[in-house]
Each structure stands twice: as structure tokens, then as C-alpha cells.
Amino acid sequence: MAAAALAPLLAAAPSPARARTAAPATEPVELAQKLIEPVHTTLKDWKAVAKVLGGPGDLKRKVMYHTGFPRRDLRLVSHQVHVKPSLALGSHVSFVRYSDRSTLLMGDVVVTEDELQDFVDALQRHRIGITALHKHLLAQRPDVWWLHVHKHGHDPLELARGIRAAFDETATPRPRSSDTATPDDLDTGAIDDAMGAKGSADDGIYKCIFVRKEKIVDGYMVLPPGLGSTSAFNFQPLGNGRAAVSADCCMVADEVQQVLRLLRKADVKLVELHNHGLRDKPRLFFVHFWAVGDAARLARALRPVVRATNVKPAG
Template identity: 50%
Template sequence: MPPRTLIKPTAGSVAALLLVTGAGLLAACGARTSRAVGGGTDVVAAQAAFPDKHLQYPVRTTDADWQPVAAALGRTGTLAGSVVYGIPLLRTDLDVTTEGVTLKPGMLLGGYAAFAQYHDGTMLMGDLVVTEDELPRVTDALQAAGIDQTALHKHLLQQSPPIWWAHLHAMGDPLKLARGLKSALNATAIPPASPPPATEPPVDLDTAGISRALGRKGTAEGGIYRFTIARHQSVDDGTHVLPAALGLTTGINFQPLGGDKAAVDGDFVMTAPEVQHVIRALRRGGIDIVELHNHSLDDRPRLFYLHFWAAADAVTLARALRPALDATAPAPAS
């Protein structure tokens, strides 16, 4: 896919290009069956009205532009907002338990690869869910392909088997990036994606009550009721404006446990001044703190991700999560 000529963006074109909305592919790092390529507003009005001439904006693309990448990976994806091509990498092959709960793959076992084209090349960002046995081979494959590893961590306090989440980033030729990523995938047992069901079955939870408590509507996907929420803020790496669909979103996932109870997990995306407010809000609601880390090496503003876990009445958990969400400058609910 040859680079396209970057056209000087206008206020209207920037807003249309970067206000990526709609359902995600997967739900990030906590999908992400869909958080990673989730939707939401990821640029404030001031950024849209006054584009920074020193930054590159992603170029509009079509599904056809990404077919060589899909062919190289042997997996198809979904184009979000005409700028980010996201490919789900769901671990449907693993049976993972934590605190007596067997996780559905959409809770936390969804990795992803997201591609965006800029004037100076294609950006790849992603998150691979790997076992401890796979991790050394995945690391070697990524390093051999020139794909940077930007974070490595776990998302659960207790888990069997032990699972790691490896974040990655690279810039370059899209086919070369896809082939390099394929070599890392070949070091895992990540299966090909299964076709989605014709209709999603309802989630056995009070989803209306959960949505009211969080002030926005979620999405039923794979037996999970999930929320993918972008920040009301522009993010860049010093050179490129980064759409939220690259994985810069908060993910909240509810898995039914029966009797109105749910397991809830995910991660909040935060700036440094927001971190302690989120921690205090979660602990006031009896929600466990699991991990606090970065996903990128050079994002501006510096973003932190806080993973959490709890199991209790679903609507009560949603009410406890709301103050933490409000502390992170979320994009307005659509």
C-alpha cells in the first residue's frame, strides 16, 4: 500500500477524521475484544479547530487499501473512522480462571493489531495475549522484525494459567510490519478469528441499569456487556496525532455470574494527575487495583493505564465505577 499524499487538514476535515465513533472490533489491552479499536471522540474542539502544523494526521484509507496486510496476516479486520484498521487477536483457545471465575475470552483475553497510515509511513500498535511459554519466542520474533515492545504486564491478580500482555509499536512499510507481526503470531497458539454470530444474544444482566449508572450505553458482545470510552483530549507522540482507535481508550467489561452478579474488569486510561483520584474512587467502591503502567513510550500527554477487578452486584459495581470514570476526562456519551 503506497503512501498517500498528506493533504493539509482543515478544521472540518480534522474533526471528521479523528472523531472516531462506533463499536470497536475487539473490546484493548482489555479487549480488548474491543477497546483497542473502539470508538469515541479522541480530539477536543480546540484541536479540531486549530490543527497543529507540526503534527502529522492519519490519512483516510479504505478496506481495499488494507487487503494486502490482511492477506499477509491471514486475518481480516475492520476499518474504524476510515483511519485505523484493527484486527482482533482473541485467545479463544485458553481457559483462564481468576478467583474462581472462568473468564470469557472477551473479558481480557483479546489482543489486537491496529494499523494507521501517515505521510511518513504506516504505524502499527497492538497488544498480544501470550502464555509464559510463548513469551520468549514472541519477544525474539518481534525483535527480529524490528517491532518495538513498549510494555509487558499482567491484567489479573490471580490467574491460571499465567498469561502476559505484550504491547508493541512500529513504523514502516505496512506489508513488512504485517509479515513481522505474523512471525510473532506464529510463535503462539492464537487461533484465527471465528465469524461473529448473526445476532448477539442478550447478556444476562440489568444492562439498562448498568448503562444508567455509567451514563452511557454499552455493547453486548460475546456474552459480555462492555464499554469502550475515549478521552476528551488529543493525544500524539510528538510527530503523529494518535486516534483513540489505536488503543487509547478506557475499557469496562461486565461478565454475568448469575443472580444479577457480575465480574467486572478492564482498564482506565489516565493522565498523571488523574491516577490517584481513580485509585481512591475504585477502592471506595471495593474494587481491586490490579496493575498500573504505561502502554507507550512517547505519548503526549503521558498516559497511564490502571487495571481493576471485582465481583458483586452488577449495577452496584457500575455505580462504584462511575466516579472513577468521571475523574478521567472521558469523551461525552454519544
């Protein structure tokens, strides 16, 4: 190409010096945005939200108002096991207040396939985001789906009314207090020793919960420990020391392949590998899995999975 023809192109292109000067203007604005921290609240602060949701919740770590909606209305079978609601059918939503007076709603909701589209439409009418749509179980009857929901706003009652309207498109029962009696047909001490954490009972299910050690950020918001970053190992007693395990392991990218290998080494059935959020940092991945067998043996086989991730007991 002739020099005369090149001249207009060269004139239009930024010089190296000009390009270096202009680069900072193209950097994401969020790099300069100050992170927003959650603030402590009390149950009294959430009384109006509880009224809208239709039942009681609890306060976790003084910052996260949590309400469970277990699908006690469903009679679900997976691999010949009648799945109790607290094993894998526990819808729940959480609210967190932030230092800028805003509120975050996050949740994980179980819907039947027949309810799915109407539930999604209701979420969208109320501008509640969907960040994941997936399954927790294999070979299930009836067919159910799990959705992760997310909205950041300034009026917690508006958030509560929106998610309540979506629940009203389903047969989800109103929340009520759970039975916390420890299952008497599981060796929970052996499970605790094997998992390296003290578990807790929830409506006949024994649960060992772990949270990520890192600070997890969603956009500009620092998430409280355990919100959207939990590994949960749930044991449903089947008699004679046996259990069905439905679990969810939280990982960063560098941990994923090792965890998958360890799960298969433990003869665990993999269900789904996916994300729960859209803007989390570090980026988190989750694997849902299923196993049936001697509860203590399964717990011992799963302990290497815990060790392979950067987590600590939630207690």
C-alpha cells in the first residue's frame, strides 16, 4: 500500500503513548468501587418480612435472615429411596442488610416441572434474577428443578413480596419450625469424627455444613460466610446404620477436578456441576452428588473431599 494511502489510517490510530495514557479509562469501574459490608441485625428487624413470607425464620451469624420452605407436600423417590424434604427438597431464602442501607435477597428454590415456568414468570415480573437452574437428584419421580434466585434492592418488604408472589405460583407450604431431634438410627458421633465437624439435625436429616474460608464477594457486596458458598453433606437414615447422602460441595476452579476424582473414588454418583451465582469472586463451582451405604463408611470416604477444598466447619 502506498504511503499516501496509509497516512489517514496512521493518523486515526492512537500513538503508543496515547494508548498507554488512555488505558486506565477502559478499566472496569468496579475496580475503584468500595466493597459494601453486611451489618448486624436482630430478628425484630425482620418481623415485617416474616409476616410477608408467611412464617418464621432464623438469624444466622447475626447478619443473615434465613427462612426455609421445605417441600413437605412432595412424595419424591430417587433410586428407590423416599427422599425426605430436608434431605434435598428444602427451598430457602435469605436476606442481608448492608452498610449502604440496601438489602440482598438470595435463595435456592425447589419447584416441580409443572410449576417451573409460572414460577419463573413471577420472578421476572418482580425483577428477581435467576442465577442457576439445575437438578440435585438423579432418576427422580416426580420431576423437580432447583433455581437460585437473586435481587439487590433498598426495600426488604418489596423483595419479600416479590419472592412470596413467586412461591404463590407453586404448592410450596408455608414455613414452620423444624424438628431438631437427632436421628436415633444413625451413629452421628462416627459421622462427626469422620467428617471433622459437628453436625446438626433438621427434620430427621443429619447435616454436616462447611463454609469457604475466603472472603466471597458478589459484585460489590461482601457475602456473609455460608451465603452462596456452603458445602452441605446431608445424611438420611435408612435403617441398620445405612444412609442416603445428598450433598453439595463448593469449590474454586483449581479444586474441581480433584474433588470429582475423589467423589468417584468414593463410589459416589455425580449429579451436576454448575455455578450458583453470576458475579461471585472468587468464581465458585458446585457439584451435587448422591450415595447410599453405611453412613460412617460414607462419611470416611467423603472426608478427603472436604480436605481438598478450602473450607471450615460452619459452626
